[in-house]
Amino acid sequence: MATEHKWGTDFFEAWSGVQTNLMRLWADTWFGFPKATEGAEGVKESTRPWGTAGDIYNQWLNMCQEMFGEYWKRAPWGVGGQTFEKTLWGAQTYTKLYEFWANAANILSGTSPGGKGIPETYQEFCDFWLKNYNELLRGFFTFPLFEPLRGLLGSAAELPQMYADGFSKFFRPWMEAMQGLPEKAAEALKKGPQGYADVYRWWLQAYEQTWGRVLRIPPLGLARETMERVQKGNEALLNYYAAMTDYSSALYRVGTEAMQKVVTKLGEMYNKGQAPKTYKEFYTLWWTTNEEAVYELFKSPEFSRLLGQVVDNTMRLRKRYDDIMEEYLKPLPVPTRSEMNDLYKTLYLLKKEVRKNTKQVRELEEKLRTTETALGKEES
Amino acid sequence: MRNPFVENMEQFVKEMTETNQKLLKLTDILMNLSDIDVGTTPKDLVYEEDKMRLFHYKPMVKTPCPVPMLVTYALVNRQYMMDLQSDRSLIRNLLGLGLDIYIIDWGYPGPGDRYLTLDDYVNGYMNNAVDIVRERSKLDKINLVGVCQGGTFSVIYAALYPEKLRNLVVMVAPIDFDTDDGLLHVWARDLPIDNMVDTLGVIPGDIMNVGFVMLKPFQLMLDKYMGLIENCDKKEVVENFVRMEKWIFDSPGQAGEAIRQFVNDLYKNNLLIKNKLKIGEQPVDLRRINMPLLNIFAEQDHLVPPSASKPLNDAVSSKDKSFFSLRGGHIGIYVSSQSQTELAPAVAEWITLRSQLPKKAVSGRSKKARSAKNQAT
Secondary structure, three states, rough: HHHHHHHHHHHHHHHHHHHHHHHHHHHHHHHHHHHHHOOOOOOOOOOOOOOHHHHHHHHHHHHHHHHHHHHHOOOOOOOOHHHHHHHHHHHHHHHHHEEEEHHHHHHHOOOOOOOOHHHHHHHHHHHHHHHHHHHHHHHOOOOOOOOOOOHHHHHHHHHHHHHHHHHHHHHHHHHHHHHHHHHHHHHHHHHHHHHHHHHHHHHHHHHHHHHHHHHOOOOOOHHHHHHHHHHHHHHHHHHHHHHHHHHHHHHHHHHHHHHHHHHHHHHHHHOOOOOHHHOHHHEEEEEHHHHHHHHHHHHHHHHHHHHHHHHHHHHHHHHHHHHHHHHHHOOOOOOOOHHHHHHHHHHHHHHHHHHHHHHHHHHHHHHHHHHHHHHHHHOO | OOOOOOOHHHHHHHHHHHHHHHHHHHHHHHOOOOOOOOOOEEEEEEEOOOOOOOOEOOOOOOOOOOOOEEEEEEOOHHHHHHHHHOOHHHEEEEHHOOOEEEEEEEEOOOOOOOOOOOOHEEEEEEEEHHHHHHHHOOOOOEEEEOOOOOHHHHHHHHOOOOEEEEEEEOOOOOOOOOOOHHHHHHHHEEEOOOHHHHHHOOOOOHHHHHHHOOOOOHHHHHHHHHHHOOHHHHHHHHHHHHHHHHHOOOOOOHHHHHHHHHHHHHHOOOOOOOOOOEEEEOOOHHHHHHEEEEEEEEEOOOOOHHHOOOOOHOOOOOOOEEEEEOOOOOOOHHHHHHHHHHHHHHHHHHHHHHHOOOOHHHOOOHHHHHHHHHHHO
């Protein structure tokens, strides 16, 4: 056992040493590089060896996550691994934010090669922002939480993509036949997540008035009950998508507005000569501004309603899913959730009855004892 | 506008290098971190019923307070928050200050517990725990300390069984749910709790946690971990962080029928403060609370805002009633240094002053006599 322990220590020390040397090399390279290229026009970060500084840093973080992710899956204690994973994720978001901001600010400051006029630069900035900031937020809302939560929050962030995928794979042929779709889709692209939400609503309305009615025709025959369950499941899925689209578009809208606030604040600070001197200062400005913005959204009755709708539709979908699963599980020799619930209820009521009766018996025993004692006293 | 970072590339590299070095240090500490301890203050199991367990802490003084106190914690999260780390343990502090403490551990409800109601919790488990403490101390009345949702339970209990309580202390307990100060109060209005309970039975703790971290998403899902990297130089800091992390995500599921009533009757319809709540068949009238009351709240509590806690004092008929407020938030009330230096002494003094017994009362009543009394009641 002692040998194993030493091996573990040696391994970690070696690993740690390699990482330290790697980071030293990384730091030395990047400390030296700007000086070496000072004055060289048109040198962009992407043309530097090994990609951007952030790239290397991210590669290192990814490697650690993968390595420790695998390691901790087998480790018994659990909590340390999750903390480590979340911490690395925090560092990664920290770096991603830098990359986003550095690139966006590059465009805005006109440092892109072949400098452009203000309107063009602004347009380029907006396009970059729309494309990449949502990606950043998506990363944020898929943070490493426990597995069950990843799906819940991750799906909120991934919805526009899911929607787009669904579009092309299943609904697109029908959508293309619908009049006005190209215009709507183009509009959605300009408006970002809110546009997706609008188009989805429009699509759902069209669906319910046309194909939805066709698909809701009561099934007949041997598989009638099963088919009906599947139909209801489909409807629940569509409603879930609709609710999630509204919800996630509200989150993205606020995220984008918050970034606008960050930009405005930075501009004001810069003009006053108070611009952040370190990345940490910028990061703090970024997250506190975002926190304030989401708080304003979260305390509104509108958000509460959206959240309620998401949870409600998630539950409806889950219920339909359970129904379908139970249908398929019926022939198998395993108890279903409904059957177990019946059992739980019976057990609960029985336990309650037993407790009540036990209490009554004890009280009667006490009463009997008291009476006997009183009688004994009278006799004596 | 100029890019504030391009000219500060060296600064960025320096910051990232430092962050990386701290990450390595953190990795080293985490790799060598053995199982963390929580709730280490010695205690004995004195009663259990289904998944509920009643513990008695070993007194730390020769002559503890003659009237024991029973701590009722929330169903959400675990009661060891009050004894999270040995150098910042509210429980340990109170024991050191001479209190005699019992605590309820509600356990982790499983699928079979979906039908448990508030009636089962209050009139069943909690009432039985109170009776056990009364029986062990040979006293008719004990002190009850309710924390967070456990404070709401304690207030309900005090209104139903005032004859069993000598003093009531509530900490960060929601009583008046009609407030917009906390997001939970706003969101609960649209929460489809009936659909949730019908679908899931027992509401998983992880779903509750999503709601909690969403209250401050950037702080709780991002900056907290960056803060850990920043402050990972000391092993104790990392250990305490992991302890807190364990507590935050060690979340029991919520028994379906109990949380259904809690959300519908309290969060949505605010029946408790209106004296319209019923537990089982019994109406809950806060005016029946006549024992001394200490109402403790945290001034920056984002989960249970002061506006939800303070109205209790106007709703009861107790003549001896007071507030104690602490700067900070919901969690800080248990683990902050202020909690240890101010809250614990204040609670201990308040309880001790009101727990002095005349000699006759200390001698107590027999179990037989008490049972006879219960039956007559």
